[in-house]
Amino acid sequence: DIQMTQSPSSLSASVGDRVTITCRASQGISNDLGWYQQKPGKAPKRLIYAASSLQSGVPSRFSGSGSGTEFTLTISSLQPEDFATYYCLQHNSYPITFGQGTRLEIK
Amino acid sequence: EVQLLESGGGLVQPGGSLRLSCAASGFIFSSYAMSWVRQAPGKGLEWVSSVTSSGGSTYYADSVKGRFTISRDNSKNTLSLQMNSLRAEDTAVYYCAKNVQAVAGSFEYWGQGTLVIVSS
Numbered sequence: 001d002i003q004m005t006q007s008p009s010s011l012s013a014s015v016g017d018r019v020t021i022t023c024r025a026s027q028g029i030s031n032d033l034g035w036y037q038q039k040p041g042k043a044p045k046r047l048i049y050a051a052s053s054l055q056s057g058v059p060s061r062f063s064g065s066g067s068g069t070e071f072t073l074t075i076s077s078l079q080p081e082d083f084a085t086y087y088c089l090q091h092n093s094y095p096i097t098f099g100q101g102t103r104l105e106i107k
Numbered sequence: 108e109v110q111l112l113e114s115g116g117g118l119v120q121p122g123g124s125l126r127l128s129c130a131a132s133g134f135i136f137s138s139y140a141m142s143w144v145r146q147a148p149g150k151g152l153e154w155v156s157s158v159t160s161s162g163g164s165t166y167y168a169d170s171v172k173g174r175f176t177i178s179r180d181n182s183k184n185t186l187s188l189q190m191n192s193l194r195a196e197d198t199a200v201y202y203c204a205k206n207v208q209a210v211a212g213s214f215e216y217w218g219q220g221t222l223v224i225v226s227s
Contacts, residue, residue, distance in 0.1 A: 044218040
């Protein structure tokens with residue numbers, strides 16, 4: 001099974017900050033990685049697919065990079081609506097696995 | 108507009124059974140793999156099961172293998188999850204998700220979820 005190690009598990013930041021979240025795969029997964037945002041009581045929403053492609057309708061302040069085993073999600077300038085929990089997901093092979101999540105909180 | 112509407116959740120005793128359904132609309136259901144993902148209270152996301160577009164292949168997490176069965180009816184645009192021998196640790200919100208490909212791929216759209224509580 002492919003393990004996804006996501007860091008940090010929590011992060012405090014201010015509006016306007018640039019933040020980066022990292023996911024490391026236990027083996028190479030090419031670019032078969034997505035990033036999801038989840039707000040309390042809501043279903044997850046896909047932000048990034050194929051490691052670096054922006055989902056339609058998602059603000060351009062979100063970006064993804066990486067390939068193989070190292071991936072990052074960057075939010076260039078935090079907005080109030082960005083405070084949520086973020087997950088990475090690998091779909092290169094079954095079982096599909098998620099990272100543990102990063103809770104982004106207001107400082 | 109893609110819509111996924113789960114139903115069938117509720118309170119069930121340990122060892123009991125429950126069947127979840129997901130009604131899909133707004134896309135060609137028979138062209139895409141479909142999946143179930145769950146989230147225990149206060150915890151992260153856990154993939155549960157996936158089925159290919161034709162229904163010919165199914166995949167399960169080890170935690171549910173042998174107890175849960177995923178199926179689909181392409182004539183009715185419906186995805187199902189039969190859950191047997193339920194345990195307290197199966198308590199979670201269960202989400203139906205549309206994959207982006209016929210066989211696998213990431214989860215492009217999600218339903219709103221249905222809550223399953225396993226408790227005596």
